[in-house]
Amino acid sequence: MxxxxxxxxxxxxxxxxxxxxxxxxxxxxxxxxxxxxxxKVVTIGYDDPATKEQIEALLAEIDYPVQK
Ligand SMILES: [Cu+2]
Known part of the structure; x- marks a missing residue:
């Protein structure tokens, strides 16, 4: 993971x-x-098929974009 x-x-x-x-x-x-x-910190554990690009895109979509 x-x-x-x-x-x-x-x-x-x-x-x-x-x-x-x-x-x-x-x-x-x-x-x-x-x-x-x-x-305001979130920790996410993931495995295939999830990718960090996908997680970041979803967070942006629901109005919680991540700080870069
Ligand atoms: Cu709230």
Whole structure:
């Protein structure tokens, strides 16, 4: 499993974390999604067929673009 950590500035409350968990969790290959509204940091564990490009594209699509 690969893990990737993102800072997502648009996270403002626990509901944002919940939305991200639900949406990202639906991608095939996602193993775990953990995050904190205090730090705005989300850590995602994934395996094939998920890719980080796909995860980043989905986050942008749901209005939680990652900080580059
Ligand atoms: Cu929120």
């Amino acid at each position: 690969s893990t990737i950590t993102y800072t997502i500035p648009n996270i403002s409350c626990a509901h944002c974390i919940h939305t991200i968990k639900m949406e990202v969790g639906e991608l095939p290959g996602i193993k775990s999604v953990e995050g904190s509204e205090q730090t």
